[in-house]
Amino acid sequence: MKYHLALLLYRLFFLINLPVIIIVLLIRSTKxxxxxxxxxxxxxxxxxxxxxxxxxxxxxxxxxxxxxxxxxxxxxxxxxxxxxxxxxxxxxxxxxxxxxxxxxxxxxxxxxxxxxxxxxxxxxxxxxxxxxxxxxxxxxxxxxxxxxxxxxxxxxxxxxxxxxxxxxxxxxxxxxxxxxxxxxxxxxxxxxxxxxxxxxxxxxxxxxxNLKFDISQTTEISNKQQELSRLMASRGPVWIAASTHEGDEQLMVEAYKKACVEVPELLLVLVPRHPERFEKVHQLCLDADLSVIKRSANQPLGQDTQVWLLDTLGELMAAYALSDIVTIGGTFSHIGGHNPLEPALFKKPVIVGSDMSNFAEIHQQFTQEQAVIQLAATGDVSTALAQQVQNLLESPQQAQTLGENGYHIVRQNQGASAFSLKQLSQLLPENS
CATH class of the missing domain: 3.40.50.11720 (3-Deoxy-D-manno-octulosonic-acid transferase, N-terminal domain)
Structure with a gap:
């Protein structure tokens, strides 16, 4: 009886507030x-x-x-x-x-x-x-x-x-x-x-x-990889800052400028998490006096291009395959981070900030198996990030070891999808 009353109150609350919810959606739609x-x-x-x-x-x-x-x-x-x-x-x-x-x-x-x-x-x-x-x-x-x-x-x-x-x-x-x-x-x-x-x-x-381990290189990713590769015009080395949030891009730009002192040919690929921020990030790069090209422009990168802004959806996995170093966004604030398994699938070395709480168990495995570099929240984070990028570029063996360790974690933990399918099959009618 208590549950039914609670459910009734829950339904009434949201039903009464339906106009407010619609207004919130409309306000959000302005961006x-x-x-x-x-x-x-x-x-x-x-x-x-x-x-x-x-x-x-x-x-x-x-x-x-x-x-x-x-x-x-x-x-x-x-x-x-x-x-x-x-x-x-x-x-x-x-x-x-x-x-x-x-x-x-x-x-x-x-x-x-x-x-x-x-x-x-x-x-x-x-x-x-x-x-x-x-x-x-x-x-x-x-x-x-x-x-x-x-x-x-x-x-x-x-x-x-x-x-x-x-x-x-x-x-x-x-x-x-x-x-x-x-x-x-x-x-x-x-x-x-x-x-x-x-x-x-x-x-x-x-x-x-965890279903997130059940990832693989697909034909679609391979085709997209070839498409991106043609536009990159053999640029390298490539540093990807993936799934970035407010504040991340400024940090990446600052670190990039410092890293470029030693590695002037470095290409930074910025991939904002939310499409509504694409234009803001583009302007941030321009304000920093960086040469930037949008992916949506569909034009080849020049040798003087410093930042490639992936203002598209569904291309991050293919971009990982073309990278040398990956930094995961949302880890330098209180967002909690994003999936490190995808770059690990391509054996890429991963750098993260201090907050990986959204992937705490996976991050623990990466730490134990020496498959990730994590930066502290204190001190000059942009300088520390730039230094780690430079270190990995100067030490290809270390970068390779990090990537191999991450790949091993992915392979060792696959199988949740098949287990889930078996459970689903037991719930479906026999004539399905």
Whole structure:
């Protein structure tokens, strides 16, 4: 009774605040116009061309889409006659779905977790199963799905200490939601322990490994690599600053200028995390008196080009393959970092800042296996970063060892996608 009352209050709160939520989306769209497009999908109005009876897999944004790639590929291969609907919550995630799976999956936004919106979504799609990822716990959608006897699977389950603090405040709502999952597949034992502490059933909660390890060099990446290589015009050495956030680019530019004193031919490739910041980063480079070319200009780099701004989506993996050194953005502030496994796949040496909390366990493995260089938060960070870049360029054996160690970690930890597919197959009807 307590849970049903809590769920009712949850539904009423968001229903009453629906106009406010829409206004927030519209305000956000002033910087990113995609947030005011396809607004109907946010309200549960699924596009007409989408077939019902599919496996619905939710990936919130770009990182989740990339992490799910191997799993989705395996689902498509195992169920060639069954529609697969891949949902996202952000425009950038949507674009990534189109790039990776164009014509092979159905796609729409996951609706707001508000009763009429999710009711319309489920009525139209009538899923055979719903697959959520990591910490995507939507109490209303989960409750409605369970009420329709739709099997629920949580893959790559992750509950950090910060998430635990927030979810404990809502334990009366989250604990019953966790019990509605037929299976919860956690990245590691500590994450499983956190799910159990929040109320998940021990019988349904299993350690499966991390989907993010299941990455590989694909034909698409190879083709994109060749395309980028032609534009780079044999430039080198190449230093990539990937998935950068506010403040990161200024740091990279300062470090680049210092490194160029010793390595004047160095090319800096900047890859901002969010498309709405592309123009701002471009202007920052111009203000720093650097010669910069946008990737979207689709023109070859000159020998005097200092910065290449990748203002495109879906090309970072290919760019990693062409790099000599990689620095992960979001690690020099309190963002928590981004995925170091992708550059490791190409045996590239990785430099990070002091905060890798989003990938704490993976980072621990990288540290133990000497596969990463981590900078301290104190002191002159730009000088320290420039020095590490110079050191790696002057010591190719050290760079190679770092890259080889990272690659070994990737290879040793693969297999979560196959495990997740096996669990999904046990939830689907026998005639699927």
């Amino acid at each position: 990113h116009k995609a947030y005011r497009q396809r607004l109907g999908e946010r309200l549960g109005l699924v596009p007409g061309g989408i077939k019902p009876g599919s496996i619905v897999i939710h990936a919130a944004s770009v990182g989740e889409v990339m992490a799910l790639k191997a799993f989705v590929e395996q689902v498509l291969a195992a169920y060639p006659t069954l529609p697969v609907t891949l949902t996202t919550f952000t425009p950038t995630g949507s674009e990534q779905v189109k790039k990776l799976f164009a014509g092979r999956v159905q796609h729409c936004y996951l609706p707001l977790d508000i009763w009429p919106c999710s009711a319309l979504f489920l009525h139209k799609l009538a899923p055979k199963a719903m697959v959520f990822m990591e910490t995507e716990l939507w109490p209303n959608l989960i409750s409605q799905s369970a009420g329709k006897n739709i099997p629920l699977l949580l893959v790559n389950g992750r509950l950090s200490e910060n998430s635990m603090k927030n979810y404990r405040k809502l334990s009366w709502l989250i604990a019953p939601a966790l019990k509605r999952f037929a299976a919860i597949l956690s990245q590691s034992q500590p994450h499983r322990d956190n799910f159990l502490a929040l109320g998940a059933s021990p019988d349904t909660c299993t350690v499966s490994g």
